[in-house]
Amino acid sequence: MTTTAPPQIQFLYIVSSGNNDGVYKIGISQNPAARLKQIRRDYDVPRAFLVETMDVATRDEVFTIESALHDKYEGQAAVGYEGREWFVLSKKDLENLKAMYRSESNDFQQCTAFFGLVQAKDSIALQADEAEMKRQSQIRHNRVHGLKYDTKPTGVLKRYNDLQKKIRTSTLGERFTQRTYKHPAVGLQKHIVNNLVGIAETNLKAMTKKLAAAGFVGGLVLSAFTNSVSPFSVATLTGVAGLITGGLTQASRSNDERQDASRDANQYIQSAYPNALIATQLVVLDEKKQTEYLVRDYSEKSSLLRDQPPVRPVIQEHVPPGLTKKFENKNYFPVTATVLTTLACFASIGGTQPPEDYEDRISYVPAPVVQLR
Numbered sequence: 001m002t003t004t005a006p007p008q009i010q011f012l013y014i015v016s017s018g019n020n021d022g023v024y025k026i027g028i029s030q031n032p033a034a035r036l037k038q039i040r041r042d043y044d045v046p047r048a049f050l051v052e053t054m055d056v057a058t059r060d061e062v063f064t065i066e067s068a069l070h071d072k073y074e075g076q077a078a079v080g081y082e083g084r085e086w087f088v089l090s091k092k093d094l095e096n097l098k099a100m101y102r103s104e105s106n107d108f109q110q111c112t113a114f115f116g117l118v119q120a121k122d123s124i125a126l127q128a129d130e131a132e133m134k135r136q137s138q139i140r141h142n143r144v145h146g147l148k149y150d151t152k153p154t155g156v157l158k159r160y161n162d163l164q165k166k167i168r169t170s171t172l173g174e175r176f177t178q179r180t181y182k183h184p185a186v187g188l189q190k191h192i193v194n195n196l197v198g199i200a201e202t203n204l205k206a207m208t209k210k211l212a213a214a215g216f217v218g219g220l221v222l223s224a225f226t227n228s229v230s231p232f233s234v235a236t237l238t239g240v241a242g243l244i245t246g247g248l249t250q251a252s253r254s255n256d257e258r259q260d261a262s263r264d265a266n267q268y269i270q271s272a273y274p275n276a277l278i279a280t281q282l283v284v285l286d287e288k289k290q291t292e293y294l295v296r297d298y299s300e301k302s303s304l305l306r307d308q309p310p311v312r313p314v315i316q317e318h319v320p321p322g323l324t325k326k327f328e329n330k331n332y333f334p335v336t337a338t339v340l341t342t343l344a345c346f347a348s349i350g351g352t353q354p355p356e357d358y359e360d361r362i363s364y365v366p367a368p369v370v371q372l373r
Contacts, residue, residue, distance in 0.1 A: 018047030
């Protein structure tokens with residue numbers, strides 16, 4: 001991973017008192033969102049809110065700009081507010097300030113600062129994991145032996161946790177998000193699989209219905225040949241048997257067909273879009289501007305933040321005709337279910353013979369005569 005030192009972004013902010021009195025605070029912070037919470041508490045302005053921020057690359061520069069603005073509005077200092085950073089601003093004053101903040105802010109510079117925090121965190125992630133495992137082990141050891149222990153993270157683990165918190169709660173973290181996108185060919189692969197499985201399941205369902213009908217007809221025919229006392233009952237039983245055995249084999253066959261479809265789809269994607277199924281694109285999303293900056297493209301292995309948007313290939317959803325034909329022409333005849341249904345037919349016939357017929361088929365052998373001496 002390519003690393004670059006992130007600029008030490010300072011923010012010049014405008015905070016409204018929230019009292020609907022036209023009073024605003026002009027100040028500096030590395031984290032305006034966190035600073036706003038302090039302002040609400042320290043200056044007793046619970047409804048205060050952030051109006052605008054401007055990023056400045058260096059501390060010297062941000063202090064120079066802040067000092068110039070304070071001097072400019074010195075004659076408009078607010079009465080009843082502590083400190084010298086509260087000013088009464090007209091609507092025109094506020095609009096001019098907001099326009100200046102926006103025009104002077106450098107979106108990519110802020111993105112670079114955010115990405116620098118992410119890289120710094122990632123670079124010590126393994127060390128932090130090891131430190132956390134050791135810390136937990138020590139905690140367990142001390143508990144078992146009744147020893148006092150300090151659970152407060154130190155060293156690389158503290159640095160890692162601080163970076164995580166900064167990324168999650170800072171002004172930069174609120175604005176920017178790192179995202180990973182799969183190659184569009186992954187969507188095409190799923191589309192192909194779903195279509196091929198749909199073809200297979202349609203044919204399998206049709207076969208199951210045919211098997212149930214065949215079982216019903218078969219039961220009637222066998223009942224007629226064997227003089228069954230209840231042909232309709234036999235036919236119903238054999239029809240249900242066909243439906244059940246067909247359904248069971250259909251579920252098993254559906255799973256096999258899904259695996260086959262997945263294998264065929266993967267082979268097609270690998271041929272048309274090599275390595276697309278494992279390729280990912282890494283970007284940083286600017287939530288405020290709803291724009292993205294490219295970090296790592298699908299074919300790249302290293303990460304480098306660039307002041308350019310990512311480009312994703314457009315792939316039309318389609319199913320290769322050869323694969324469609326293959327699944328349409330498959331033999332979906334349920335051999336196992338047919339055998340089971342046939343056995344069910346014969347079993348049903350055997351179990352529904354008239355009682356008198358059964359008795360007639362029994363041979364009675366007289367008991368031997370025993371002579372007493």
